[in-house]
Amino acid sequence: MNIAKMIDHSLLRPELTTDDVRRGCEIAGSRQVASVCVRPSDVGIAKAELSGTGVLVGTVAGFPHGDTRTTIKVAETRELVEAGADEVDMVLHIGRLRSGDTAYVHDDIAAVVAAAQGRIVKVILENAYLTDDEKITGCRLAEQAGAHFVKTSTGFAPGGATLADIRLMRAAVSPPIKVKAAGGVRTLDTLLTLHEAGATRFGATATEAILDDHAARERGEHPTTAEVPAGGY
Template identity: 40%
Template sequence: MAKKQIDPGLDQVKEMLDVAILQPTATAAEVERVAQVVRDELYGFLCVNACHVRRAAQCLVGAKGKVIACVAFPFGATATETKVFETQRALADGAEEIDMVMNLGAFLGGEKKRAMEDIREVVAAADGKVVKVIIETAYLSTDQKVDAAKIVQEAGAAFVKTCTGFSPDAAALYEDVRLLRQTVGPKMGVKASGRIRNYLRFISMVEAGANRIGLGWQQAQEIVKGWHEAHG
């Protein structure tokens, strides 16, 4: 299948960028600096760990960028009730979207209903806000990726997301993104995350079917620079 040729405008590119600061060592001051970049550069989103949501939201008051809170990050291995509480608290603190990690142990152990209910509970707790579910493609076979994406879709999430960036070989692959898009169809969101470091990689992910890109602020700057070079 030939790749669909994509040529987004700069505003569209920026709106697709989920700029993340998710390192366990990230300080409040570092979160504030990245929030300022998101604010100044008019990026669409700032993705932070739950403990930083309130500060990030305060930094982005009146800005274009919205705050995404990560839930059960990066392993997904917490009780559903904990994920629900974390979701509710993040929304109360100012998050506009939730990126949760799937219960991979349940899924890989054949407890697909449990994995689905885990997602459904978070979607319900989000009360209409966008929920993206990370399935950690690096751990999954092709058939498992398809099954996981179907579970995410049936559970009512808005997006399926490739990876946290903390798993082995945590790179977003064209083939994986295309597979997820083919699985969930045109209406559901697909977020690609992992080693998307320049404009060519960005375009590759969009051509594959991603409509949201997760990355660090330096990579976001490289993508914008690449857009200018491609359109100069």
């Protein structure tokens, strides 16, 4: 199992300096993860730093609240694609989803998918603010709108990925649609548990610790690991 290629190394915290971003890209390149996920203004930096590594450059649109106008999300996505983004993680309009305005949510996602011009689009639901029925609806709207992934969280809400949510989201979409877990994925055990439940991509800042743990286990070493909480992460 190639754990590294399941990880999107997250570089989204607002206080990160350009040197922090470059160091994060160096980690991503050396560890051969799936992608980095950087702030929109850092796409150019990441593209240059990761040139020739095979690591994809991901970024975010409508982040972290999802409430910018669709036209702004579209313009943002187009500009990010022009800057070299390979993947776009967009936040759906949480308030409109909770209001039952499914047409707005669908069309908002579909417009970003079109603006991405074939790049991978992951739709962040921000599950901490949603009921189970709203999560299911959000997942189905994302699939109908042409998105490639549904994603649990931004990492900036009160809660992140939970085992129950991964199971719920996996069941809500058809097999071609993938599930990304983000928010609180800090250990290898957490990643493996969520992978078993159906997640295939993970947003993580603890990338080196996760991969070092995996390498140690591959060598037959057995470090002490924390028990995975039943309720979430």
